[in-house]
Amino acid sequence: MSIGNIFEIGKRSLLSHQAAINLTAGNIANINKAGYIRRRVDLNALTAGLPQLGKMGLTLRGNEIVRVRQRLAENQLWLEYQDLGKYESSSTILSQLEEVFAEPTEAGLSNVLNEFWNAWNDLANEPESTANRAIVRDRAVVLGNTFNRIHSDYKSSQVQIQSEITDTVNSINHLLNQIGSINKQITQSNSMDLLDQRDQMITELSKQLNIKVVEKENGEVTISTDGLILVSGAQVNTLSASFSTEGDFSQVTISIDNINYEPNIRSGALAGIVEIHNEVIPDTMKKLDELARTLAARVNEVHRQGANLDDISGINFFAGDVTGADNFRLNEAIINDPGLIATKAVGEGNGSSSMALAIADLRMENFVGSLSPNDFYTSIMSQLGSVVQENDFLLESQTMIVQQLENQKQAISGVSLDEEMTRMMQYEQAYEAAAKVIDTVDGLVQTLLQMT
Amino acid sequence: MRVTQAMIISNTMRALQGNRSNMAFLQRAIATGKKLHTASDGPVSFSRARRFSNMLSQNEQFLRNIQDAQGWVDATSSKLDLIVGLLMDAADIAKRGADGNIDADIRESLGNKVDGLLDEMLSLANDEHIGRKVFAGSETKSGNPFSINGSNIIYSGNTDPINRKISEQHTISININGQQLLDTGMFTAMINLRDALLTDDTASISGSIDEIDAAKEKVLNIATTLASVSNNLDLAMNRIEAVNVNLNKYISDEEDVDLAEALTKYEAEEIAYKAALQSAAKIMNLSILDYMR
Numbered sequence: 001m002s003i004g005n006i007f008e009i010g011k012r013s014l015l016s017h018q019a020a021i022n023l024t025a026g027n028i029a030n031i032n033k034a035g036y037i038r039r040r041v042d043l044n045a046l047t048a049g050l051p052q053l054g055k056m057g058l059t060l061r062g063n064e065i066v067r068v069r070q071r072l073a074e075n076q077l078w079l080e081y082q083d084l085g086k087y088e089s090s091s092t093i094l095s096q097l098e099e100v101f102a103e104p105t106e107a108g109l110s111n112v113l114n115e116f117w118n119a120w121n122d123l124a125n126e127p128e129s130t131a132n133r134a135i136v137r138d139r140a141v142v143l144g145n146t147f148n149r150i151h152s153d154y155k156s157s158q159v160q161i162q163s164e165i166t167d168t169v170n171s172i173n174h175l176l177n178q179i180g181s182i183n184k185q186i187t188q189s190n191s192m193d194l195l196d197q198r199d200q201m202i203t204e205l206s207k208q209l210n211i212k213v214v215e216k217e218n219g220e221v222t223i224s225t226d227g228l229i230l231v232s233g234a235q236v237n238t239l240s241a242s243f244s245t246e247g248d249f250s251q252v253t254i255s256i257d258n259i260n261y262e263p264n265i266r267s268g269a270l271a272g273i274v275e276i277h278n279e280v281i282p283d284t285m286k287k288l289d290e291l292a293r294t295l296a297a298r299v300n301e302v303h304r305q306g307a308n309l310d311d312i313s314g315i316n317f318f319a320g321d322v323t324g325a326d327n328f329r330l331n332e333a334i335i336n337d338p339g340l341i342a343t344k345a346v347g348e349g350n351g352s353s354s355m356a357l358a359i360a361d362l363r364m365e366n367f368v369g370s371l372s373p374n375d376f377y378t379s380i381m382s383q384l385g386s387v388v389q390e391n392d393f394l395l396e397s398q399t400m401i402v403q404q405l406e407n408q409k410q411a412i413s414g415v416s417l418d419e420e421m422t423r424m425m426q427y428e429q430a431y432e433a434a435a436k437v438i439d440t441v442d443g444l445v446q447t448l449l450q451m452t
Numbered sequence: 453m454r455v456t457q458a459m460i461i462s463n464t465m466r467a468l469q470g471n472r473s474n475m476a477f478l479q480r481a482i483a484t485g486k487k488l489h490t491a492s493d494g495p496v497s498f499s500r501a502r503r504f505s506n507m508l509s510q511n512e513q514f515l516r517n518i519q520d521a522q523g524w525v526d527a528t529s530s531k532l533d534l535i536v537g538l539l540m541d542a543a544d545i546a547k548r549g550a551d552g553n554i555d556a557d558i559r560e561s562l563g564n565k566v567d568g569l570l571d572e573m574l575s576l577a578n579d580e581h582i583g584r585k586v587f588a589g590s591e592t593k594s595g596n597p598f599s600i601n602g603s604n605i606i607y608s609g610n611t612d613p614i615n616r617k618i619s620e621q622h623t624i625s626i627n628i629n630g631q632q633l634l635d636t637g638m639f640t641a642m643i644n645l646r647d648a649l650l651t652d653d654t655a656s657i658s659g660s661i662d663e664i665d666a667a668k669e670k671v672l673n674i675a676t677t678l679a680s681v682s683n684n685l686d687l688a689m690n691r692i693e694a695v696n697v698n699l700n701k702y703i704s705d706e707e708d709v710d711l712a713e714a715l716t717k718y719e720a721e722e723i724a725y726k727a728a729l730q731s732a733a734k735i736m737n738l739s740i741l742d743y744m745r
Contacts, residue, residue, distance in 0.1 A: 031457065094492075095490070098490050098491060098492055101491075103490065104498070104501070104502065104505075104707070110502055110505075110506070111509075114506060114509040115509075117510070118509065118510075118512075118513045118516075121516070121517060121617065122513075122516065124616075125516070125517055125520040125521075126520075126584075128583075128584060128592060128593050309593075344590070348590050348612055349588070349591035349609070349612050350590065350591065350593050350594070351588070351589070351590035351591065351592030351593070351612070351614055352590035352613075352614070352615075353614075353615065354615070357615060357617055357623065360617065361617070363510065364620060374502075374506045375506075378498075378499045378502040378503060378506075379499065381498065381499070381502070382491055382495040382496070382498055382499035382502075383495075384491060385490065385491025385492040385495035385498055387492075388491070388492035389492040389494075389495060392492065399466075403462075403466060406462070407459055411453050411454045411456070411459070412454065414454070414456035415457075415458070416454060416456040417456075417457050417739065417741075418740045421741065421744065425744070
């Protein structure tokens, strides 16, 4: 062993610790970057190789840089983010949909319906009155407006959700393309920054769509949804959304472009809004339509049997062609002349209110899906309320699960300032010591030189 | 476990946000006095409260119906009372007319008096309550139900009931129709008395005393029936009012905030929030840099 070797060790030691400090600086610089995974220098190789340093030809490559990953937590997170994404995207829209009904306020259908029945009762108390007829008409107009308003609000929410679906599909495709191109780059250079960037994109993607991620030996990932491959190597299959109209409301289908197949979108933000678009909105409206249609038909049926003060009978109270909440309205003739509102049976005296009473009594009749109109409406509302409540509850618990996993991942992969600063001191001291070694060896050499 | 700065920050933020959102929820509850703002705040409570308030709205309508019916019944019975008074006046006159000591002139003037009473009776029978003929069946707006044609009273109303709905199961008829009045024989008795007095027919005068008494009895019977209708209305009203008190309580149980409880919870949340803020400020201030040279 020559003194020159010790110079060499000193030099390498200086360089290694300089590299380590460099890495520490990098860790500190990226402390707040999302998806950054802390890096560490593995210095073992340097010390292990020391005795045979000259023969082994050990170089700086011995200092392996390692990304400190917590693979299990990462994979678990990608899975849990999918559910979180779904609940998150549903949450706001669902409460908007609930607020459309304005319950429990005076503008809510519940109250408007009650006022409508009460107006009929007031008319029954004074069937000769034209003022009370006008009140019945006005209340019925409010009822019609309320039905119409809810329906059109739901329709415009659906249009608003449509653009949100398109945006989400675009952002999914964008992510898929980026992951594909990073895949290609990674096979060429195994850059850690690229890996960080790709993992972050997969996290973003998992918030939007249910995906399965498989990592290959060469660093590439394969991403699939519902068993169908979206990204494999540089190959990317994008999604597309197509809208069709079914009845009164639109339906959306998500398909994979190249293979023209419709995957089952179960979770992720896309699933949340697609479900609301395709199920919650049309289902709720179908029920409201049923209420509007049955109500109009039943009131008309009774009203046609009755007669007004001039013994005119056979008139519809609501328009005869009401098919749902959107075209629920009064008979045009009644709007123009509330005098046509029937209160008595044909042939009875004008003081009789048998028909007005019969219509007021419909409030208690179970003619909408074996429930009274008010109860049927309440059941629509409480059903929607349950969906919202359940989603909020799931959102809360899912947030906690994700938070816990994030903590687990952070505990391994996150940058800790305390740790980095301590390591920096450690490396700095080692660096000083290495410099001292060189100084000492220099002294040794001087001693030798002075001997001659 | 390794704890990094990012973990502390994100956990602290989440905890603070949780506290904030609890406080906002409680604050809203305290400010509005309601714990139920949407159906999703409690779907079961919501549907229960809705059902109760539907019932309440319906009951309030029944109370309005009862009040209206009570007005009609009161108007009818005061008119019946007046009719009974007229019949009693007529009976007095008949007794005076039956006295053998008076002469034909006085009987004639008594007869004219009875004619006046008959007119009054007729106008009572044709009377209105808020613009509606009371004794006309359902022909409430078709002119006078009673008219006199010589010695005949003609009833042009009908025998339809006027009904009011006073509870979910009960619809009651609140009117006395003209036919019922005719059937008491009150008009006939008056006409007979008048004619007997005018024609100085003493025998018939004594006969019509009984006739008038009989008619009075029948009118009183009708008034009694009506009084029991009025009684029923009162009972129904009391019952519904009692039910409404309960309904209001049930609705309040489902919808309203227990203020004491909400305030206590709010205090607790506030303490937790302050503690979280303080500890967060302290922990986040700690840095190894402070201890390095």
